[in-house]
Amino acid sequence: MGLLFFLALLFGASCAQLTENFYDQTCPRLPNIVRQEVKRAIETDIRAGAKLIRFHFHDCFVQGCDGSVLLEDAPGIDSELNGQGNLGIQGLEIVDAIKAAVESECPGVVSCADVLALAAKQSVDVQGGPSWRVLFGRRDSRTANRTGADELPSPFETLEPLKKKFEAVGLDSTDLVALSGAHTFGRSRCMFFSGRFSNFNGTGQPDPTLDPAYRQELERGCTDGETRVNFDPTTPDTFDKNYYTNLQANRGLLTSDQVLFSTPGADTIEIVNRLGSREGTFFRQFRVSMIKMGNIRPLTGNQGEIRRNCRRVNELGGEAGHDVM
Incomplete structure:
Protein backbone atom coordinates (compact mmCIF):
# COMPACT_ATOMS: atom_id res chain seq x y z
CA MET A 1 0.00 0.00 0.00
CA GLY A 2 2.86 2.38 0.86
CA LEU A 3 4.53 1.79 -2.53
CA LEU A 4 1.30 2.40 -4.42
CA PHE A 5 0.77 5.65 -2.52
CA PHE A 6 4.33 6.73 -3.31
CA LEU A 7 3.87 6.03 -7.01
CA ALA A 8 0.61 7.97 -7.04
CA LEU A 9 2.35 10.96 -5.52
CA LEU A 10 5.32 10.63 -7.86
CA PHE A 11 3.52 10.43 -11.16
CA GLY A 12 0.45 12.56 -10.41
CA ALA A 13 -3.16 12.23 -11.37
CA SER A 14 -2.54 12.04 -15.12
CA CYS A 15 -0.70 8.75 -14.69
CA ALA A 16 -3.82 7.13 -13.30
CA GLN A 17 -5.05 7.18 -16.89
CA LEU A 18 -1.93 5.42 -18.17
CA THR A 19 -1.62 1.72 -17.44
CA GLU A 20 0.91 -1.01 -18.01
CA ASN A 21 -1.69 -3.37 -19.49
CA PHE A 22 -3.38 -0.88 -21.84
CA TYR A 23 -2.68 -2.98 -24.95
CA ASP A 24 -2.84 -6.45 -23.39
CA GLN A 25 -5.99 -7.34 -25.30
CA THR A 26 -5.70 -5.20 -28.43
CA CYS A 27 -1.97 -5.56 -29.20
CA PRO A 28 -0.46 -8.15 -26.86
CA ARG A 29 2.76 -8.57 -28.85
CA LEU A 30 3.52 -4.84 -28.90
CA PRO A 31 6.70 -5.02 -26.76
CA ASN A 32 8.12 -7.83 -28.90
CA ILE A 33 7.29 -6.06 -32.16
CA VAL A 34 8.98 -2.84 -31.06
CA ARG A 35 11.99 -4.63 -29.60
CA GLN A 36 12.55 -6.55 -32.82
CA GLU A 37 12.44 -3.36 -34.89
CA VAL A 38 14.73 -1.51 -32.47
CA LYS A 39 17.28 -4.33 -32.58
CA ARG A 40 17.10 -4.39 -36.37
CA ALA A 41 17.71 -0.63 -36.49
CA ILE A 42 20.68 -0.79 -34.11
CA GLU A 43 22.25 -3.59 -36.13
CA THR A 44 22.46 -1.28 -39.13
CA ASP A 45 22.91 2.04 -37.28
CA ILE A 46 24.61 1.99 -33.88
CA ARG A 47 23.21 5.48 -33.24
CA ALA A 48 19.61 4.32 -33.64
CA GLY A 49 18.97 3.87 -29.92
CA ALA A 50 20.22 7.34 -29.07
CA LYS A 51 18.10 8.80 -31.88
CA LEU A 52 14.96 7.14 -30.54
CA ILE A 53 15.43 8.23 -26.93
CA ARG A 54 16.09 11.78 -28.13
CA PHE A 55 12.78 11.78 -30.00
CA HIS A 56 10.95 10.68 -26.84
CA PHE A 57 12.69 13.36 -24.76
CA HIS A 58 11.99 16.12 -27.30
CA ASP A 59 8.39 14.98 -27.63
CA CYS A 60 7.64 15.08 -23.92
CA PHE A 61 9.29 18.46 -23.31
CA VAL A 62 7.07 20.22 -25.87
CA GLN A 63 3.35 20.21 -24.93
CA GLY A 64 3.69 16.79 -23.29
CA CYS A 65 4.20 13.23 -24.56
CA ASP A 66 1.81 13.41 -27.50
CA GLY A 67 3.80 12.50 -30.62
CA SER A 68 3.79 16.12 -31.80
CA VAL A 69 7.55 16.08 -32.48
CA LEU A 70 6.95 13.67 -35.38
CA LEU A 71 4.55 15.89 -37.35
CA GLU A 72 5.95 17.37 -40.54
CA ASP A 73 4.91 20.67 -42.13
CA ALA A 74 1.34 20.62 -43.44
CA PRO A 75 -1.55 23.09 -43.67
CA GLY A 76 -2.04 24.29 -40.10
CA ILE A 77 1.11 22.48 -38.89
CA ASP A 78 4.35 24.40 -38.33
CA SER A 79 6.54 21.41 -37.58
CA GLU A 80 8.50 21.15 -34.35
CA LEU A 81 11.21 19.56 -36.50
CA ASN A 82 11.93 23.12 -37.73
CA GLY A 83 12.45 24.36 -34.17
CA GLN A 84 15.87 25.42 -32.96
CA GLY A 85 16.03 22.54 -30.48
CA ASN A 86 15.35 19.94 -33.18
CA LEU A 87 17.76 21.09 -35.86
CA GLY A 88 19.65 18.02 -37.02
CA ILE A 89 17.42 15.54 -35.17
CA GLN A 90 17.49 12.20 -36.98
CA GLY A 91 15.73 8.85 -36.95
CA LEU A 92 12.26 9.62 -38.27
CA GLU A 93 12.62 6.73 -40.73
CA ILE A 94 13.32 4.39 -37.77
CA VAL A 95 10.10 5.52 -36.10
CA ASP A 96 8.30 4.95 -39.42
CA ALA A 97 9.59 1.36 -39.58
CA ILE A 98 8.54 0.61 -36.01
CA LYS A 99 5.10 2.15 -36.51
CA ALA A 100 4.63 0.22 -39.78
CA ALA A 101 5.41 -3.06 -38.03
CA VAL A 102 2.95 -2.23 -35.24
CA GLU A 103 0.25 -1.18 -37.71
CA SER A 104 0.71 -4.41 -39.65
CA GLU A 105 -0.33 -6.44 -36.62
CA CYS A 106 -2.48 -3.97 -34.68
CA PRO A 107 -3.92 -1.42 -37.15
CA GLY A 108 -5.23 1.82 -35.70
CA VAL A 109 -4.58 0.83 -32.09
CA VAL A 110 -1.18 2.08 -30.84
CA SER A 111 -0.37 5.80 -30.72
CA CYS A 112 2.87 7.25 -32.02
CA ALA A 113 3.47 8.74 -28.57
CA ASP A 114 3.33 5.25 -27.04
CA VAL A 115 5.59 3.92 -29.79
CA LEU A 116 8.19 6.54 -28.86
CA ALA A 117 7.96 5.71 -25.15
CA LEU A 118 8.38 1.99 -25.75
CA ALA A 119 11.10 2.42 -28.40
CA ALA A 120 13.13 4.55 -25.96
CA LYS A 121 12.88 1.85 -23.31
CA GLN A 122 13.86 -0.94 -25.71
CA SER A 123 16.77 1.12 -27.04
CA VAL A 124 18.27 1.44 -23.59
CA ASP A 125 17.63 -2.19 -22.70
CA VAL A 126 19.12 -3.57 -25.92
CA GLN A 127 22.35 -1.61 -25.41
CA GLY A 128 23.01 -2.81 -21.88
CA GLY A 129 20.97 -0.38 -19.81
CA PRO A 130 18.06 -0.86 -17.42
CA SER A 131 14.58 -2.00 -18.32
CA TRP A 132 11.37 -0.59 -16.90
CA ARG A 133 7.63 -1.02 -17.20
CA VAL A 134 6.30 1.48 -19.69
CA LEU A 135 2.85 2.85 -18.96
CA PHE A 136 0.58 3.19 -22.00
CA GLY A 137 -2.53 5.03 -23.10
CA ARG A 138 -1.09 8.24 -24.59
CA ARG A 139 -2.86 9.61 -27.63
CA ASP A 140 -1.45 11.67 -30.47
CA SER A 141 -1.81 15.40 -30.86
CA ARG A 142 -3.31 16.98 -33.95
CA THR A 143 -1.17 20.07 -33.41
CA ALA A 144 2.52 20.93 -33.17
CA ASN A 145 4.29 23.63 -31.16
CA ARG A 146 7.19 25.14 -33.09
CA THR A 147 7.74 27.81 -30.42
CA GLY A 148 8.08 25.16 -27.74
CA ALA A 149 10.67 23.34 -29.84
CA ASP A 150 12.68 26.56 -30.02
CA GLU A 151 12.91 26.51 -26.23
CA LEU A 152 14.13 22.94 -25.70
CA PRO A 153 17.13 22.53 -23.37
CA SER A 154 20.24 23.64 -25.23
CA PRO A 155 23.73 22.07 -25.33
CA PHE A 156 25.17 25.53 -24.66
CA GLU A 157 23.20 26.28 -21.50
CA THR A 158 24.49 26.70 -17.99
CA LEU A 159 22.93 24.95 -15.03
CA GLU A 160 20.25 27.38 -13.88
CA PRO A 161 18.46 27.68 -17.26
CA LEU A 162 18.57 23.89 -17.57
CA LYS A 163 17.05 23.43 -14.13
CA LYS A 164 14.29 25.93 -14.89
CA LYS A 165 13.33 24.14 -18.11
CA PHE A 166 13.17 20.81 -16.29
CA GLU A 167 11.21 22.32 -13.40
CA ALA A 168 8.71 23.75 -15.91
CA VAL A 169 7.70 20.20 -16.85
CA GLY A 170 7.75 18.82 -13.30
CA LEU A 171 11.26 17.37 -13.25
CA ASP A 172 13.79 18.13 -10.52
CA SER A 173 17.60 18.21 -10.27
CA THR A 174 17.81 14.45 -9.77
CA ASP A 175 15.78 13.90 -12.94
CA LEU A 176 18.00 16.36 -14.81
CA VAL A 177 21.17 14.49 -13.86
CA ALA A 178 19.66 11.03 -14.39
CA LEU A 179 18.13 11.79 -17.79
CA SER A 180 21.33 13.51 -18.95
CA GLY A 181 22.93 10.12 -18.36
CA ALA A 182 21.41 9.05 -21.69
CA HIS A 183 24.46 10.79 -23.15
CA THR A 184 26.34 7.64 -22.23
CA PHE A 185 25.70 6.60 -25.85
CA GLY A 186 25.18 8.38 -29.14
CA ARG A 187 27.08 11.13 -30.93
CA SER A 188 27.10 14.92 -31.12
CA ARG A 189 28.08 17.21 -33.96
CA CYS A 190 31.19 19.29 -33.29
CA MET A 191 29.28 22.56 -33.79
CA PHE A 192 27.60 21.96 -30.43
CA PHE A 193 30.82 21.94 -28.38
CA SER A 194 33.68 23.36 -30.48
CA GLY A 195 33.14 26.75 -28.83
CA ARG A 196 34.76 25.27 -25.74
CA PHE A 197 38.12 24.85 -27.51
CA SER A 198 39.23 28.52 -27.51
CA ASN A 199 37.82 31.93 -26.62
CA PHE A 200 35.17 30.28 -24.47
CA ASN A 201 32.48 32.84 -23.62
CA GLY A 202 34.74 35.59 -24.97
CA THR A 203 37.55 34.85 -22.48
CA GLY A 204 40.23 34.23 -25.10
CA GLN A 205 40.89 30.91 -23.38
CA PRO A 206 39.53 27.35 -23.63
CA ASP A 207 36.74 26.24 -21.30
CA PRO A 208 38.59 25.63 -18.00
CA THR A 209 36.20 22.78 -17.16
CA LEU A 210 37.30 20.82 -20.26
CA ASP A 211 40.24 18.47 -19.64
CA PRO A 212 43.15 19.74 -21.83
CA ALA A 213 44.09 16.29 -23.14
CA TYR A 214 40.47 15.56 -24.00
CA ARG A 215 40.16 18.97 -25.66
CA GLN A 216 43.12 18.19 -27.90
CA GLU A 217 41.59 14.81 -28.76
CA LEU A 218 38.32 16.49 -29.70
CA GLU A 219 40.05 19.17 -31.78
CA ARG A 220 41.83 16.50 -33.79
CA GLY A 221 38.55 14.69 -34.39
CA CYS A 222 36.54 17.76 -35.36
CA THR A 223 37.42 18.33 -38.99
CA ASP A 224 34.34 20.56 -39.35
CA GLY A 225 31.18 21.46 -37.49
CA GLU A 226 29.21 18.54 -38.96
CA THR A 227 31.65 15.87 -37.77
CA ARG A 228 30.13 13.62 -35.11
CA VAL A 229 32.00 12.62 -31.96
CA ASN A 230 31.11 10.04 -29.31
CA PHE A 231 29.41 11.44 -26.22
CA ASP A 232 31.27 8.85 -24.15
CA PRO A 233 34.94 8.43 -25.16
CA THR A 234 35.29 5.27 -23.07
CA THR A 235 32.34 2.97 -23.92
CA PRO A 236 30.53 4.92 -26.66
CA ASP A 237 27.92 2.33 -27.62
CA THR A 238 27.08 0.83 -24.22
CA PHE A 239 24.53 2.21 -21.80
CA ASP A 240 26.49 2.44 -18.51
CA LYS A 241 27.47 4.88 -15.75
CA ASN A 242 30.60 6.14 -17.49
CA TYR A 243 28.84 9.39 -18.36
CA TYR A 244 29.27 10.39 -14.72
CA THR A 245 32.88 9.28 -14.35
CA ASN A 246 33.59 11.33 -17.48
CA LEU A 247 32.06 14.41 -15.84
CA GLN A 248 34.18 13.80 -12.74
CA ALA A 249 37.26 13.82 -14.99
CA ASN A 250 36.18 17.02 -16.81
CA GLY A 265 27.96 24.81 -5.03
CA ALA A 266 25.43 23.12 -7.30
CA ASP A 267 23.11 20.48 -5.86
CA THR A 268 23.78 18.41 -8.98
CA ILE A 269 27.39 17.65 -7.93
CA GLU A 270 26.31 15.25 -5.21
CA ILE A 271 23.83 13.63 -7.59
CA VAL A 272 26.56 13.08 -10.21
CA ASN A 273 28.78 11.50 -7.55
CA ARG A 274 25.96 9.28 -6.31
CA LEU A 275 24.85 8.06 -9.72
CA GLY A 276 28.47 7.54 -10.73
CA SER A 277 29.29 5.49 -7.65
CA ARG A 278 27.45 2.33 -8.72
CA GLU A 279 25.83 1.34 -11.98
CA GLY A 280 22.82 -0.06 -10.16
CA THR A 281 22.23 3.30 -8.48
CA PHE A 282 22.20 5.06 -11.85
CA PHE A 283 19.97 2.43 -13.42
CA ARG A 284 17.40 2.60 -10.62
CA GLN A 285 17.15 6.39 -10.82
CA PHE A 286 17.11 6.38 -14.61
CA ARG A 287 14.09 4.06 -14.56
CA VAL A 288 12.20 6.36 -12.20
CA SER A 289 13.06 9.51 -14.13
CA MET A 290 12.17 8.00 -17.51
CA ILE A 291 8.75 6.91 -16.26
CA LYS A 292 8.26 10.34 -14.74
CA MET A 293 9.25 12.09 -17.97
CA GLY A 294 7.06 9.76 -20.03
CA ASN A 295 4.04 10.94 -18.09
CA ILE A 296 4.35 14.65 -18.77
CA ARG A 297 0.88 15.92 -19.76
CA PRO A 298 -0.23 12.97 -21.92
CA LEU A 299 -3.37 13.16 -24.03
CA THR A 300 -5.71 10.39 -22.89
CA GLY A 301 -9.29 9.20 -23.23
CA ASN A 302 -10.98 10.97 -26.13
CA GLN A 303 -8.28 13.61 -26.55
CA GLY A 304 -6.22 13.66 -29.73
CA GLU A 305 -6.20 10.61 -31.96
CA ILE A 306 -4.34 7.42 -32.86
CA ARG A 307 -2.28 8.45 -35.88
CA ARG A 308 -1.85 5.87 -38.64
CA ASN A 309 1.13 7.76 -40.03
CA CYS A 310 3.27 9.43 -37.38
CA ARG A 311 4.28 12.24 -39.75
CA ARG A 312 0.79 13.59 -40.34
CA VAL A 313 -2.58 13.84 -38.66
CA ASN A 314 -5.40 11.57 -39.74
CA GLU A 315 -7.85 12.90 -42.29
CA LEU A 316 -11.05 13.95 -40.56
CA GLY A 317 -13.88 11.68 -41.54
CA GLY A 318 -11.47 8.91 -42.51
CA GLU A 319 -10.13 5.98 -40.54
CA ALA A 320 -8.65 7.62 -37.47
CA GLY A 321 -7.75 4.65 -35.34
CA HIS A 322 -10.04 3.46 -32.59
CA ASP A 323 -10.18 3.54 -28.83
CA VAL A 324 -8.93 0.47 -27.01
CA MET A 325 -10.51 0.85 -23.60
Whole structure:
Protein backbone atom coordinates (compact mmCIF):
# COMPACT_ATOMS: atom_id res chain seq x y z
CA MET A 1 0.00 0.00 0.00
CA GLY A 2 2.86 2.38 0.86
CA LEU A 3 4.53 1.79 -2.53
CA LEU A 4 1.30 2.40 -4.42
CA PHE A 5 0.77 5.65 -2.52
CA PHE A 6 4.33 6.73 -3.31
CA LEU A 7 3.87 6.03 -7.01
CA ALA A 8 0.61 7.97 -7.04
CA LEU A 9 2.35 10.96 -5.52
CA LEU A 10 5.32 10.63 -7.86
CA PHE A 11 3.52 10.43 -11.16
CA GLY A 12 0.45 12.56 -10.41
CA ALA A 13 -3.16 12.23 -11.37
CA SER A 14 -2.54 12.04 -15.12
CA CYS A 15 -0.70 8.75 -14.69
CA ALA A 16 -3.82 7.13 -13.30
CA GLN A 17 -5.05 7.18 -16.89
CA LEU A 18 -1.93 5.42 -18.17
CA THR A 19 -1.62 1.72 -17.44
CA GLU A 20 0.91 -1.01 -18.01
CA ASN A 21 -1.69 -3.37 -19.49
CA PHE A 22 -3.38 -0.88 -21.84
CA TYR A 23 -2.68 -2.98 -24.95
CA ASP A 24 -2.84 -6.45 -23.39
CA GLN A 25 -5.99 -7.34 -25.30
CA THR A 26 -5.70 -5.20 -28.43
CA CYS A 27 -1.97 -5.56 -29.20
CA PRO A 28 -0.46 -8.15 -26.86
CA ARG A 29 2.76 -8.57 -28.85
CA LEU A 30 3.52 -4.84 -28.90
CA PRO A 31 6.70 -5.02 -26.76
CA ASN A 32 8.12 -7.83 -28.90
CA ILE A 33 7.29 -6.06 -32.16
CA VAL A 34 8.98 -2.84 -31.06
CA ARG A 35 11.99 -4.63 -29.60
CA GLN A 36 12.55 -6.55 -32.82
CA GLU A 37 12.44 -3.36 -34.89
CA VAL A 38 14.73 -1.51 -32.47
CA LYS A 39 17.28 -4.33 -32.58
CA ARG A 40 17.10 -4.39 -36.37
CA ALA A 41 17.71 -0.63 -36.49
CA ILE A 42 20.68 -0.79 -34.11
CA GLU A 43 22.25 -3.59 -36.13
CA THR A 44 22.46 -1.28 -39.13
CA ASP A 45 22.91 2.04 -37.28
CA ILE A 46 24.61 1.99 -33.88
CA ARG A 47 23.21 5.48 -33.24
CA ALA A 48 19.61 4.32 -33.64
CA GLY A 49 18.97 3.87 -29.92
CA ALA A 50 20.22 7.34 -29.07
CA LYS A 51 18.10 8.80 -31.88
CA LEU A 52 14.96 7.14 -30.54
CA ILE A 53 15.43 8.23 -26.93
CA ARG A 54 16.09 11.78 -28.13
CA PHE A 55 12.78 11.78 -30.00
CA HIS A 56 10.95 10.68 -26.84
CA PHE A 57 12.69 13.36 -24.76
CA HIS A 58 11.99 16.12 -27.30
CA ASP A 59 8.39 14.98 -27.63
CA CYS A 60 7.64 15.08 -23.92
CA PHE A 61 9.29 18.46 -23.31
CA VAL A 62 7.07 20.22 -25.87
CA GLN A 63 3.35 20.21 -24.93
CA GLY A 64 3.69 16.79 -23.29
CA CYS A 65 4.20 13.23 -24.56
CA ASP A 66 1.81 13.41 -27.50
CA GLY A 67 3.80 12.50 -30.62
CA SER A 68 3.79 16.12 -31.80
CA VAL A 69 7.55 16.08 -32.48
CA LEU A 70 6.95 13.67 -35.38
CA LEU A 71 4.55 15.89 -37.35
CA GLU A 72 5.95 17.37 -40.54
CA ASP A 73 4.91 20.67 -42.13
CA ALA A 74 1.34 20.62 -43.44
CA PRO A 75 -1.55 23.09 -43.67
CA GLY A 76 -2.04 24.29 -40.10
CA ILE A 77 1.11 22.48 -38.89
CA ASP A 78 4.35 24.40 -38.33
CA SER A 79 6.54 21.41 -37.58
CA GLU A 80 8.50 21.15 -34.35
CA LEU A 81 11.21 19.56 -36.50
CA ASN A 82 11.93 23.12 -37.73
CA GLY A 83 12.45 24.36 -34.17
CA GLN A 84 15.87 25.42 -32.96
CA GLY A 85 16.03 22.54 -30.48
CA ASN A 86 15.35 19.94 -33.18
CA LEU A 87 17.76 21.09 -35.86
CA GLY A 88 19.65 18.02 -37.02
CA ILE A 89 17.42 15.54 -35.17
CA GLN A 90 17.49 12.20 -36.98
CA GLY A 91 15.73 8.85 -36.95
CA LEU A 92 12.26 9.62 -38.27
CA GLU A 93 12.62 6.73 -40.73
CA ILE A 94 13.32 4.39 -37.77
CA VAL A 95 10.10 5.52 -36.10
CA ASP A 96 8.30 4.95 -39.42
CA ALA A 97 9.59 1.36 -39.58
CA ILE A 98 8.54 0.61 -36.01
CA LYS A 99 5.10 2.15 -36.51
CA ALA A 100 4.63 0.22 -39.78
CA ALA A 101 5.41 -3.06 -38.03
CA VAL A 102 2.95 -2.23 -35.24
CA GLU A 103 0.25 -1.18 -37.71
CA SER A 104 0.71 -4.41 -39.65
CA GLU A 105 -0.33 -6.44 -36.62
CA CYS A 106 -2.48 -3.97 -34.68
CA PRO A 107 -3.92 -1.42 -37.15
CA GLY A 108 -5.23 1.82 -35.70
CA VAL A 109 -4.58 0.83 -32.09
CA VAL A 110 -1.18 2.08 -30.84
CA SER A 111 -0.37 5.80 -30.72
CA CYS A 112 2.87 7.25 -32.02
CA ALA A 113 3.47 8.74 -28.57
CA ASP A 114 3.33 5.25 -27.04
CA VAL A 115 5.59 3.92 -29.79
CA LEU A 116 8.19 6.54 -28.86
CA ALA A 117 7.96 5.71 -25.15
CA LEU A 118 8.38 1.99 -25.75
CA ALA A 119 11.10 2.42 -28.40
CA ALA A 120 13.13 4.55 -25.96
CA LYS A 121 12.88 1.85 -23.31
CA GLN A 122 13.86 -0.94 -25.71
CA SER A 123 16.77 1.12 -27.04
CA VAL A 124 18.27 1.44 -23.59
CA ASP A 125 17.63 -2.19 -22.70
CA VAL A 126 19.12 -3.57 -25.92
CA GLN A 127 22.35 -1.61 -25.41
CA GLY A 128 23.01 -2.81 -21.88
CA GLY A 129 20.97 -0.38 -19.81
CA PRO A 130 18.06 -0.86 -17.42
CA SER A 131 14.58 -2.00 -18.32
CA TRP A 132 11.37 -0.59 -16.90
CA ARG A 133 7.63 -1.02 -17.20
CA VAL A 134 6.30 1.48 -19.69
CA LEU A 135 2.85 2.85 -18.96
CA PHE A 136 0.58 3.19 -22.00
CA GLY A 137 -2.53 5.03 -23.10
CA ARG A 138 -1.09 8.24 -24.59
CA ARG A 139 -2.86 9.61 -27.63
CA ASP A 140 -1.45 11.67 -30.47
CA SER A 141 -1.81 15.40 -30.86
CA ARG A 142 -3.31 16.98 -33.95
CA THR A 143 -1.17 20.07 -33.41
CA ALA A 144 2.52 20.93 -33.17
CA ASN A 145 4.29 23.63 -31.16
CA ARG A 146 7.19 25.14 -33.09
CA THR A 147 7.74 27.81 -30.42
CA GLY A 148 8.08 25.16 -27.74
CA ALA A 149 10.67 23.34 -29.84
CA ASP A 150 12.68 26.56 -30.02
CA GLU A 151 12.91 26.51 -26.23
CA LEU A 152 14.13 22.94 -25.70
CA PRO A 153 17.13 22.53 -23.37
CA SER A 154 20.24 23.64 -25.23
CA PRO A 155 23.73 22.07 -25.33
CA PHE A 156 25.17 25.53 -24.66
CA GLU A 157 23.20 26.28 -21.50
CA THR A 158 24.49 26.70 -17.99
CA LEU A 159 22.93 24.95 -15.03
CA GLU A 160 20.25 27.38 -13.88
CA PRO A 161 18.46 27.68 -17.26
CA LEU A 162 18.57 23.89 -17.57
CA LYS A 163 17.05 23.43 -14.13
CA LYS A 164 14.29 25.93 -14.89
CA LYS A 165 13.33 24.14 -18.11
CA PHE A 166 13.17 20.81 -16.29
CA GLU A 167 11.21 22.32 -13.40
CA ALA A 168 8.71 23.75 -15.91
CA VAL A 169 7.70 20.20 -16.85
CA GLY A 170 7.75 18.82 -13.30
CA LEU A 171 11.26 17.37 -13.25
CA ASP A 172 13.79 18.13 -10.52
CA SER A 173 17.60 18.21 -10.27
CA THR A 174 17.81 14.45 -9.77
CA ASP A 175 15.78 13.90 -12.94
CA LEU A 176 18.00 16.36 -14.81
CA VAL A 177 21.17 14.49 -13.86
CA ALA A 178 19.66 11.03 -14.39
CA LEU A 179 18.13 11.79 -17.79
CA SER A 180 21.33 13.51 -18.95
CA GLY A 181 22.93 10.12 -18.36
CA ALA A 182 21.41 9.05 -21.69
CA HIS A 183 24.46 10.79 -23.15
CA THR A 184 26.34 7.64 -22.23
CA PHE A 185 25.70 6.60 -25.85
CA GLY A 186 25.18 8.38 -29.14
CA ARG A 187 27.08 11.13 -30.93
CA SER A 188 27.10 14.92 -31.12
CA ARG A 189 28.08 17.21 -33.96
CA CYS A 190 31.19 19.29 -33.29
CA MET A 191 29.28 22.56 -33.79
CA PHE A 192 27.60 21.96 -30.43
CA PHE A 193 30.82 21.94 -28.38
CA SER A 194 33.68 23.36 -30.48
CA GLY A 195 33.14 26.75 -28.83
CA ARG A 196 34.76 25.27 -25.74
CA PHE A 197 38.12 24.85 -27.51
CA SER A 198 39.23 28.52 -27.51
CA ASN A 199 37.82 31.93 -26.62
CA PHE A 200 35.17 30.28 -24.47
CA ASN A 201 32.48 32.84 -23.62
CA GLY A 202 34.74 35.59 -24.97
CA THR A 203 37.55 34.85 -22.48
CA GLY A 204 40.23 34.23 -25.10
CA GLN A 205 40.89 30.91 -23.38
CA PRO A 206 39.53 27.35 -23.63
CA ASP A 207 36.74 26.24 -21.30
CA PRO A 208 38.59 25.63 -18.00
CA THR A 209 36.20 22.78 -17.16
CA LEU A 210 37.30 20.82 -20.26
CA ASP A 211 40.24 18.47 -19.64
CA PRO A 212 43.15 19.74 -21.83
CA ALA A 213 44.09 16.29 -23.14
CA TYR A 214 40.47 15.56 -24.00
CA ARG A 215 40.16 18.97 -25.66
CA GLN A 216 43.12 18.19 -27.90
CA GLU A 217 41.59 14.81 -28.76
CA LEU A 218 38.32 16.49 -29.70
CA GLU A 219 40.05 19.17 -31.78
CA ARG A 220 41.83 16.50 -33.79
CA GLY A 221 38.55 14.69 -34.39
CA CYS A 222 36.54 17.76 -35.36
CA THR A 223 37.42 18.33 -38.99
CA ASP A 224 34.34 20.56 -39.35
CA GLY A 225 31.18 21.46 -37.49
CA GLU A 226 29.21 18.54 -38.96
CA THR A 227 31.65 15.87 -37.77
CA ARG A 228 30.13 13.62 -35.11
CA VAL A 229 32.00 12.62 -31.96
CA ASN A 230 31.11 10.04 -29.31
CA PHE A 231 29.41 11.44 -26.22
CA ASP A 232 31.27 8.85 -24.15
CA PRO A 233 34.94 8.43 -25.16
CA THR A 234 35.29 5.27 -23.07
CA THR A 235 32.34 2.97 -23.92
CA PRO A 236 30.53 4.92 -26.66
CA ASP A 237 27.92 2.33 -27.62
CA THR A 238 27.08 0.83 -24.22
CA PHE A 239 24.53 2.21 -21.80
CA ASP A 240 26.49 2.44 -18.51
CA LYS A 241 27.47 4.88 -15.75
CA ASN A 242 30.60 6.14 -17.49
CA TYR A 243 28.84 9.39 -18.36
CA TYR A 244 29.27 10.39 -14.72
CA THR A 245 32.88 9.28 -14.35
CA ASN A 246 33.59 11.33 -17.48
CA LEU A 247 32.06 14.41 -15.84
CA GLN A 248 34.18 13.80 -12.74
CA ALA A 249 37.26 13.82 -14.99
CA ASN A 250 36.18 17.02 -16.81
CA ARG A 251 35.44 14.99 -19.92
CA GLY A 252 31.80 15.92 -20.42
CA LEU A 253 31.27 16.66 -24.10
CA LEU A 254 28.71 19.46 -24.01
CA THR A 255 28.60 22.53 -21.80
CA SER A 256 25.19 21.30 -20.64
CA ASP A 257 26.83 18.03 -19.55
CA GLN A 258 29.83 19.38 -17.68
CA VAL A 259 27.93 22.11 -15.79
CA LEU A 260 26.17 19.35 -13.82
CA PHE A 261 29.47 18.67 -12.05
CA SER A 262 31.51 21.85 -12.49
CA THR A 263 29.09 24.54 -11.29
CA PRO A 264 30.36 25.63 -7.85
CA GLY A 265 27.96 24.81 -5.03
CA ALA A 266 25.43 23.12 -7.30
CA ASP A 267 23.11 20.48 -5.86
CA THR A 268 23.78 18.41 -8.98
CA ILE A 269 27.39 17.65 -7.93
CA GLU A 270 26.31 15.25 -5.21
CA ILE A 271 23.83 13.63 -7.59
CA VAL A 272 26.56 13.08 -10.21
CA ASN A 273 28.78 11.50 -7.55
CA ARG A 274 25.96 9.28 -6.31
CA LEU A 275 24.85 8.06 -9.72
CA GLY A 276 28.47 7.54 -10.73
CA SER A 277 29.29 5.49 -7.65
CA ARG A 278 27.45 2.33 -8.72
CA GLU A 279 25.83 1.34 -11.98
CA GLY A 280 22.82 -0.06 -10.16
CA THR A 281 22.23 3.30 -8.48
CA PHE A 282 22.20 5.06 -11.85
CA PHE A 283 19.97 2.43 -13.42
CA ARG A 284 17.40 2.60 -10.62
CA GLN A 285 17.15 6.39 -10.82
CA PHE A 286 17.11 6.38 -14.61
CA ARG A 287 14.09 4.06 -14.56
CA VAL A 288 12.20 6.36 -12.20
CA SER A 289 13.06 9.51 -14.13
CA MET A 290 12.17 8.00 -17.51
CA ILE A 291 8.75 6.91 -16.26
CA LYS A 292 8.26 10.34 -14.74
CA MET A 293 9.25 12.09 -17.97
CA GLY A 294 7.06 9.76 -20.03
CA ASN A 295 4.04 10.94 -18.09
CA ILE A 296 4.35 14.65 -18.77
CA ARG A 297 0.88 15.92 -19.76
CA PRO A 298 -0.23 12.97 -21.92
CA LEU A 299 -3.37 13.16 -24.03
CA THR A 300 -5.71 10.39 -22.89
CA GLY A 301 -9.29 9.20 -23.23
CA ASN A 302 -10.98 10.97 -26.13
CA GLN A 303 -8.28 13.61 -26.55
CA GLY A 304 -6.22 13.66 -29.73
CA GLU A 305 -6.20 10.61 -31.96
CA ILE A 306 -4.34 7.42 -32.86
CA ARG A 307 -2.28 8.45 -35.88
CA ARG A 308 -1.85 5.87 -38.64
CA ASN A 309 1.13 7.76 -40.03
CA CYS A 310 3.27 9.43 -37.38
CA ARG A 311 4.28 12.24 -39.75
CA ARG A 312 0.79 13.59 -40.34
CA VAL A 313 -2.58 13.84 -38.66
CA ASN A 314 -5.40 11.57 -39.74
CA GLU A 315 -7.85 12.90 -42.29
CA LEU A 316 -11.05 13.95 -40.56
CA GLY A 317 -13.88 11.68 -41.54
CA GLY A 318 -11.47 8.91 -42.51
CA GLU A 319 -10.13 5.98 -40.54
CA ALA A 320 -8.65 7.62 -37.47
CA GLY A 321 -7.75 4.65 -35.34
CA HIS A 322 -10.04 3.46 -32.59
CA ASP A 323 -10.18 3.54 -28.83
CA VAL A 324 -8.93 0.47 -27.01
CA MET A 325 -10.51 0.85 -23.60
